Amino acid sequence: MVKEKYDGPILEIENLSISFFTRAGEIPAVMDFSCTVMPGEAMGLVGESGCGKSTVALGVMQDLGVNGRVVGGSIKFKGRDLAKMSQAELRQIRGNEIAMIYQEPMASLNPAMKIGKQLMEVPMLHAGASKAEARRLAYEVVEAVRLPDAERILNSYPHQLSGGQQQRIVIAMALMAEPALLILDEPTTALDVTVEAGIVDLVKDLGKKYGTSMLFISHNLGLVLETCNRLCVMYSGEAVETGSIETVFDKMRHPYTQALFRSIPLPGADKNAAPLVAIPGNFPLPHERPKGCNFGPRCDYFADGVCNARDIPMDELQGKAFDRHETRCLRHKEIDWNAKPPAKTEHEAAPPGEVILRVENLRKYYEVAANAIFGGGETRVVKANEDLSFVAREAETLAIVGESGCGKSTMAKILLGLETVTDGSVNLSGNDIGAVPIQQRKTRTIADLQMVFQNPFDTLNPSHTIGAQIMRVLEKFDIGNSQAERHERMLQLLDLVKLPREFATRLPRQLSGGQKQRIGIARAFAGSPKVVVADEPVSALDVSVQAAVTDLLMDIQREARTTLIFISHDLSIVRYLADRVMVMYLGHVVEMGTTDQVFSPPYHPYTEALLSAVPIADTRVKKKRIVLEGDIPSALNPPPGCPFQTRCARKSSVPGNLCDTTLPPMRDLASGHQVKCHLDQEILDAMEPVITIEATT
Template identity: 70%
Template sequence: MQQWDYDGPILEIDNLSISFFTRLGEIPAVMDFSCVVEQGQAMGLVGESGCGKSTVALGVMQDLGVNGKIVGGSIKFKGRELNTMSEEELRHLRGSEIAMIYQEPMASLNPSMKVGKQLMEVPMIHQQSSAKEAWDLAMQVVEDVRLSDPERILNSYPHQLSGGQQQRIVIAMALMSKPSLLILDEPTTALDVTIEAGIVDLVKGLGEKYGTSMLFISHNLGLVLETCNDICVMYSGEAIEAGPIEKVFERMRHPYTQALFRSIPLPGADKNARPLVTIPGNFPLPHERPNGCNFGPRCNYYDAETCGQNEISMLSLIDDHSHASRCARINQIDWLNPPVAAADRQSTEIGEVVLKVDKLQKYYEVAASALFGSGEKRVVKANESISFEARESETLAIVGESGCGKSTLAKVLLGLEEASAGTANLLGEDIQNTLIHDREVESVSSIQMVFQNPFDTLNPSMSVGRQIIRALEVFRVGTNEEDREQRMLGLLDLVKLPREFALRKPRQLSGGQKQRVGIARAFAGNAQVVVADEPVSALDVSVQAAVTDLLMELQRKNKTTMLFISHDLSIVRYISDRVMVMYLGHVVEMGSTDQVFSPPYHPYTEALLSAVPIADTSIKRKHIVLDGDIPSAMNPPSGCPFQTRCQHKQQVANNLCEKELPAMKLMSDGHELRCHLTDDFLGAMIPVIQLSN
């Protein structure tokens, strides 16, 4: 099918309604949704999980499955109605004129085919290109997505590539036919922040190069601000605010949009002086939507007579027709004085050292051909000489990309792995070589973990209450079943879950509620140290704020030491007292939160800070995009572990970075970093994040 010329909007969605038909009847997923994507522009579609973002995208692709159906409205692509196109027309359109990039790259890649063959299929099917033309185009597009050694990449299978490389290949595949519309559904959620920055930079550049229009679906408001021209905010199947992105960010006119921004730890947020304001209540299920405004039960400005009676329409602002909102009280709310959290929290006094780690190493021996278990033994250096202390009531954040050794360190501390060398002393006891099944009950209960994915950590066949009671039994807490049941109910109170949830199965809970159950279980044995491994990364923005707030409240009550493992530096800046930055098994910077987030920086810390998307138009950031992926721990580079990607390497004479591992140098009281750069160069660094004048 040949692309056709058209000088109007690329995509026009008007009053779209989509329902899914189940045994329970019709469930409306999207209602009265409208948006326009202009040529060469990017529209950001944001909102919480379940709000209908991906359903809109699948509606545009006309790929709603057996149960999904468009029950009203219009979707026009280049002026032509998609809803009435034949399957033949749609088949030629998909992948040629309209392309989609999914959140998980392996959902789009065939694991049994080499990358080159998969890329070549696109022009050969859609443009009837010859094999040589398709190969040449594949080489060009792989170079366009900034993958080095394109010939090797094309001759590789998907499993031989990293997650960032896989996502770039999926983007290359989408661009092979130079589509007019590119739909991106959370394309960077599973990627590290530095890789995410490279992908975002790439997508923006390719959009400009090819003139491609984009529908960018995300729950990350900072990412949308960097990428898009316009924004549409969705809540419970409806568009609730839309307009040019800077106008919406600077002049929010819907309570939900405003509440989302209050849930994000922007620069300047402080867990004691300026805490986040969480959104009360829970996201409504499709069959439990209230009358009137869907957001009404959670809204600070709700008025039953105005908001709870009739359907509320999307209307343009009186003084700006490019900006629209679905709020019945838009002209009655004082938008300049939003609700704020009571800043009555006392900062907790940091106590004595609870956990002391000294020169800890963890190496794994693997066969050169691990698949068949033969060949020369090789060593994976997961942790290299890690030293730190963590004190009572302190939050120590451990940050870095996937593969840097954060989770391996956690496994050693929890007794899931033995250390190869060094010591880890918890409450006066060396634990580095004692596996969990050999530890005393008191030692096991004193250090517990909150996992990243709440969905995989609960038994689906056991009630919530029973799972917490089981933890109490293991930790020998309580004298009898009745006592433990009361303690279980107390733990549900502690994590702010209704007591009736004790009888529910995990499938009946939302993601945030499941994570609260995981937290209750971690605190069941009165843990002195809690290792929180990416505890909010799988949760929506508003739920992240509530779970983060809960962790800090429990820490204050119990004087818990928290090791907060994360790659999200926005959350880290908000919650942590000190920060430890890791790269390829090494600690490269350590200090208080203020010290690490201000110059001088280790070059890796500087790049991490530059990569964090910030949902604030008043913030200006230094732009650093790292080349390449984190090296393999099986074959680390010589000298400084970061030297293969360092943006300042040329400042060091005699190739010292490639020859010698730098020692930790003391920059100021408590602030250390591992770098060959001179003190003068480090001292002259400017802040990465700055408020604009």
């Protein structure tokens, strides 16, 4: 079925208002929202959780559920008002003309149906294709999304594919009908940064190939920069700024957009000399929105009697420098947008102290049955960690980075006593604890080695107050001689994480995500630990909250001189706060050094690819593009020789088959800088920077 080319706006949203109707009454989710997406254009939609991004997408899909309703404005697709279409017309458009890709790929895949059959359904339902023709198209589209061995993929069930492969199949399914509009709702959030880079390139290439317009929803400004032509920034249900990527990034004209950029770790940010500026206050709940400007209570430029006097409409900026650029700010002409952010207290870099944690030749193997469901058969070995050796010093932040499956979390479990070593040692302040499970560890050892988890929602008991949960930790660690002493210490911990003392009587459901993570930090530091393992502690938080939580961790670390093991896939955060970095791949440490050493050439080829994949929200940044092919191999069947050799772009530079047969030794490149690689020193020395910053004119 050949679709007619449409020259007008693909999507026109005008003054859209969406509300949800509950027992508590009407809850306005989106208000006075407008945006236009032209043919072939990619519009980015960014903002904090709860700002209304996904509600707009569901409004476009006409899928607001029984409680949601459009209460004002219109949504037009190719000039037709979607609200006036019949259910039959909407069914014809959904999937055929408008397709949506969700954050979790398994939400779009049937676990009981093979991939080939699921892909074949699209052309058979929407274009009336025959079974043979649909199979041919499915094969072609699997190859188009760069998946190897298309026949095997078509005959696989979803659970037999990795997360990145599943997301590629969902993208293939969405694009099979060649829709005019593709909506992507955080499509790469759950993926590794290297997989994310491949998905982004794929979406861009396929968008150009099919001429598809896109509405790209994300909280990652760097990702939007790499993917979109235009940008719409949302805050508390409203669009507050919209324009081309270049004008919004470089000539922003709304205080919220400016505050977002100041709270993310761009090149030049430094935890001591140039700390991030967190947005003060909290995101307003729908029934607590202020009068006038929704951002007013958190804005540095708020003027009483002006910003809160009336509703504020979008204002179009005039001049050649602005391309369809609008802002919802009354004072945008008065503000000096080139002024530097208000000076924050600079900190002297804390000198690292003595070695607190020493890990030597750590190995962690798991024995699994070949038939994992029913048992029996040949026993196989999973090599989760292989010969890990490193030290961490007092008051130092050691970052550990790498893709999922590289062994980061297994190592963290060993440090905490949730797993024990197969071989090697873990020495904490002179005591070897590697073979001691947590049940057998002394109370002081447990208190000395604490953890801040990725998801603050899962670490708090929903039926106990915040104060009771912190006091429970103090009791376990034998801190305080009485309930009164422990109660006072609990209040001091709330002060430490910059939360009001009255939060002690609140339940977890009454706290925001960032506030819950602060409670997680308070509990981790309750026993005055020597080492805190932070496993992706800010990845579940909005970027504006990330800055506050990250700086809080740094402040506590400076005061208590705690050693921080920071596990992350976000190299921008790592560059900002880490003193040293350890790069892991398939259970091995492949590079280690100071942050400056690891972020500057020479690199291990894997580190080089990781840096290339990091989305950076700065138009001055130019990156060398290195997209890794394939997925990280299984620790159940690792490749011989170098663990990275199956994906290495520089392997051909090594003579013979050395990479295929021999594990590289750990080499010293400079003082404290080590790489595990066979590349000649001349090749390493000739490496160019992956990330460069162009001078502004």
